[in-house]
Amino acid sequence: xxxxxxxxxxxxxxxxxxxxxxxxxxxxxxxxxxxxxxxxxxxxxxxxxxxxxxxxxxxxxxxxxxxxxxxxxxxxxxxxxxxxxxxxxxxxxxxxxxxxxxxxxxxxxxxxxxxxxxxxxxxxxxxxxxxxxxxxxxxxx
Amino acid sequence: xxxxxxxxxxxxxxxxxxxxxxxxxxxxxxxxxxxxxxxxxxxxxxxxxxxxxxxxxxxxxxxxxxxxxxxxxxxxxxxxxxxxxxxxxxxxxxxxxxxxxxxxxxxxxxxxxxxxxxxxxxxxxxxxxxxxxxxxxxxxx
DNA sequence: ATCGCTGTTGAAAAAACTTTTCATTAAAGG
DNA sequence: CCTTTAATGAAAAGTTTTTTCAACAGCGAT
Numbered sequence: 360x361x362x363x364x365x366x367x368x369x370x371x372x373x374x375x376x377x378x379x380x381x382x383x384x385x386x387x388x389x390x391x392x393x394x395x396x397x398x399x400x401x402x403x404x405x406x407x408x409x410x411x412x413x414x415x416x417x418x419x420x421x422x423x424x425x426x427x428x429x430x431x432x433x434x435x436x437x438x439x440x441x442x443x444x445x446x447x448x449x450x451x452x453x454x455x456x457x458x459x460x461x462x463x464x465x466x467x468x469x470x471x472x473x474x475x476x477x478x479x480x481x482x483x484x485x486x487x488x489x490x491x492x493x494x495x496x497x498x499x500x
Numbered sequence: 501x502x503x504x505x506x507x508x509x510x511x512x513x514x515x516x517x518x519x520x521x522x523x524x525x526x527x528x529x530x531x532x533x534x535x536x537x538x539x540x541x542x543x544x545x546x547x548x549x550x551x552x553x554x555x556x557x558x559x560x561x562x563x564x565x566x567x568x569x570x571x572x573x574x575x576x577x578x579x580x581x582x583x584x585x586x587x588x589x590x591x592x593x594x595x596x597x598x599x600x601x602x603x604x605x606x607x608x609x610x611x612x613x614x615x616x617x618x619x620x621x622x623x624x625x626x627x628x629x630x631x632x633x634x635x636x637x638x639x640x641x
Numbered sequence: 642a643t644c645g646c647t648g649t650t651g652a653a654a655a656a657a658c659t660t661t662t663c664a665t666t667a668a669a670g671g
Numbered sequence: 672c673c674t675t676t677a678a679t680g681a682a683a684a685g686t687t688t689t690t691t692c693a694a695c696a697g698c699g700a701t
Binding site: 421427428430431432433434435449451452458460462465466468469470472473474476477478479480481482483484485486487488489490491492493496 | 562568569571572573574575576590592593599601603606607609610611613614615617618619620621622623624625626627628629630631632633634637
């Protein structure tokens with residue numbers, strides 16, 4: 360039983376073909392996938408999968424933090440597998456490839472400064488970086 | 501002529517009642533507003549305003565960076581006036597009140613570290629903080 | 642293995658959200 | 672004031688997401 364299956368099971372959820380197919384699609388992908396794209400990829404493994412189930416599965420996986428949304432200034436429609444210990448995504452503006460990174464230490468100084476400056480108590484944050492991946496840098500050079 | 505009107509004008513756009521109404525709504529609000537909410541607020545000033553125009557206006561204002569989307573882990577449907585020089589928003593989880601802050605300096609160290617670690621070239625970022633505003637902290641205490 | 646309970650599923654439909662189309666209106670410069 | 676043309680509102684189309692519900696399939700007990 361894989362780690363995510365373990366996680367589902369201990370949350371009292373069943374390991375189904377649909378869920379395996381969605382996780383498979385997200386595991387294969389190296390860029391964020393929209394629900395529609397997840398469906399297309401996942402149907403290769405589980406033909407009768409429906410879009411509704413993709414939505415439900417993505418919501419479930421998000422709640423369990425196995426999957427995360429990718430955010431862009433113009434919307435937030437992509438989903439991404441979370442890498443354990445890495446809370447933030449870095450997405451290539453050319454090809455969409457995404458990697459994750461951690462950097463809590465660096466952010467804490469900023470948060471503390473903002474707390475003092477605003478009087479807010481900061482509980483959570485959302486950080487995402489955009490740039491050009493090594494692969495796409497080569498293509499240009 | 502206000503600053504945002506100046507900005508619109510120099511982009512070759514007209515200053516219309518609809519645009520004034522949308523800007524008015526966003527100026528009054530201290531929390532991010534959805535397009536629907538913008539419509540409701542703005543209609544107080546410009547009765548015949550339609551939702552379509554709200555969408556068009558928000559897109560225009562976003563392009564000119566006069567307005568920005570608010571992002572949450574579960575979606576990105578709110579719009580927020582941008583404060584000049586402040587690129588990031590801090591949103592109260594209780595009442596939705598938002599303030600903006602800057603912190604480029606703090607983030608640059610992180611970005612540089614990530615660039616070295618991943619090989620990506622980082623061009624842009626999205627950072628948003630969530631917490632409890634001073635007002636809502638009082639309500640509890 | 643089989644059974645039964647109940648969480649899950651897929652399809653259809655509904656709801657919500659966003660964009661397109663187009664005739665009409667109204668800014669802004671002359 | 673006119674004229675030009677960007678902008679508007681309403682309706683319709685398109686897209687995305689959620690709800691409903693009968694049928695299905697995990698999985699624990701037998």
